[in-house]
Amino acid sequence: MALLSEVVIRDFRNISDQRLKFARNLNVIVGRNGSGKSSLLEAVSVLGTGKAFTGATASDFVAKGCQSSMVTGTVEFAGCRVAMGVEKTRSATICRVDGQAVRSASSLAAYMPLVSLDAQMFQMAANAPAYRRGILDRTLFHVEQGYLVLFQRYFRALQNRNQLIRRSSKDDELRYWTEEFVTQGEELDRLRRKCVDRLNANLRMYVDLAALGDVSLVYAAGWREGTSLADALRESRDREQFLGATTVGPHRAGLKILLNGFPVKQTTSRGQSKLIACLIAEAQVRALENNGGESPLILVDDLCAELDRDSQERSLTLLLQENRQVFITAIYGDDLTIPSSSYDVRKFHVKHGVFSVA
Numbered sequence: 001m002a003l004l005s006e007v008v009i010r011d012f013r014n015i016s017d018q019r020l021k022f023a024r025n026l027n028v029i030v031g032r033n034g035s036g037k038s039s040l041l042e043a044v045s046v047l048g049t050g051k052a053f054t055g056a057t058a059s060d061f062v063a064k065g066c067q068s069s070m071v072t073g074t075v076e077f078a079g080c081r082v083a084m085g086v087e088k089t090r091s092a093t094i095c096r097v098d099g100q101a102v103r104s105a106s107s108l109a110a111y112m113p114l115v116s117l118d119a120q121m122f123q124m125a126a127n128a129p130a131y132r133r134g135i136l137d138r139t140l141f142h143v144e145q146g147y148l149v150l151f152q153r154y155f156r157a158l159q160n161r162n163q164l165i166r167r168s169s170k171d172d173e174l175r176y177w178t179e180e181f182v183t184q185g186e187e188l189d190r191l192r193r194k195c196v197d198r199l200n201a202n203l204r205m206y207v208d209l210a211a212l213g214d215v216s217l218v219y220a221a222g223w224r225e226g227t228s229l230a231d232a233l234r235e236s237r238d239r240e241q242f243l244g245a246t247t248v249g250p251h252r253a254g255l256k257i258l259l260n261g262f263p264v265k266q267t268t269s270r271g272q273s274k275l276i277a278c279l280i281a282e283a284q285v286r287a288l289e290n291n292g293g294e295s296p297l298i299l300v301d302d303l304c305a306e307l308d309r310d311s312q313e314r315s316l317t318l319l320l321q322e323n324r325q326v327f328i329t330a331i332y333g334d335d336l337t338i339p340s341s342s343y344d345v346r347k348f349h350v351k352h353g354v355f356s357v358a
């Protein structure tokens with residue numbers, strides 16, 4: 001498992017200078033509204049991905065009045081200790097692993113994979129389709145070598161194709177980018193379907209523990225079922241010329257979440273949606289583990305709100321399995337039920353960006 005044993009955070013939102021040592025399993029961050037709980041999770045997310053999980057940019061999180069934010073950490077990974085660091089100014093990101101600059105932030109994920117559960121994930125059923133598709137892509141970036149390159153090639157072909165359609169081009173260039181679009185698109189589709197199968201198999205394993213009923217994912221490719229992508233493009237030619245954009249393909253794919261056969265959006269309460277999000281995150285984590293990878297860190301922002309004690313315990317049991325390292329935030333941490341006394345647990349209180357071990 002990847003283990004973040006320590007972080008140092010400087011000038012990140014309201015955290016000016018903090019060094020924190022973490023427990024191997026569960027780290028609970030407790031504090032009032034606006035104290036700095038989510039900021040800590042965001043800082044960890046920046047260390048692991050170069051980005052904040054909420055989508056906040058450096059202009060949002062570099063502390064007011066400062067030029068840059070810095071997050072460094074010690075990660076135990078595959079039996080080695082690795083020093084990682086990310087410095088963010090409003091215009092640049094510098095990532096380092098063991099003192100050496102690494103070119104892209106995606107190299108960080110190789111040392112510290114992480115899965116985040118935040119308000120967006122908890123409302124995933126109501127979110128835009130792109131967010132749910134992203135669940136598959138974020139899993140695949142970790143489990144399929146080369147997925148990032150495939151993904152980038154597909155979107156480059158899509159962009160080029162769209163430009164040529166807008167120019168009403170009918171020449172070799174459009175033919176070239178259409179072929180590239182179809183090749184990368186069909187491969188993307190194949191891998192996403194495989195990912196959905198894996199996640200569904202994982203979801204079935206813990207459905208009893210979540211005590212919700214059957215949760216499953218249904219993927220729709222983004223073009224007519226039973227047709228090749230090349231044929232679907234031919235069928236949509238008039239429409240794409242009218243709209244000036246490619247109207248079929250994996251960028252239009254859908255992912256439905258079903259509870260007992262019904263779409264989650266219409267049938268679940270907020271607490272149930274939260275448990276479903278935990279179950280799906282667990283399925284993602286297990287997909288990484290089954291692929292021979294290290295267990296990722298799991299970040300959960302505001303787990304307890306809307307969950308009764310039983311659901312809190314179930315969700316923590318789900319996420320903590322296999323000795324994973326989990327970080328959760330809570331406004332009140334006193335009534336939290338820790339599923340097993342064998343877990344290494346540390347609770348932090350935070351006030352105005354200053355953390356103390358409870």
Ligand SMILES: Nc1ncnc2c1ncn2[C@@H]1O[C@H](COP(=O)(O)OP(=O)(O)OP(=O)(O)O)[C@@H](O)[C@H]1O
Pocket residue numbers: 012013014031032033034035036037038039040059060061062063064331
């Ligand atoms: N760039 C910034 N510079 C300084 N302070 C900031 C910056 N961005 C956000 N803050 C402040 O940091 C504080 C902590 O925010 P954070 O989102 O971590 O709170 P929280 O403990 O998660 O609260 P809640 O319980 O409401 O979710 C807030 O008061 C916020 O206004």
Ligand SMILES: [Mg+2]
Pocket residue numbers: 037038039301
């Ligand atoms: Mg918060």
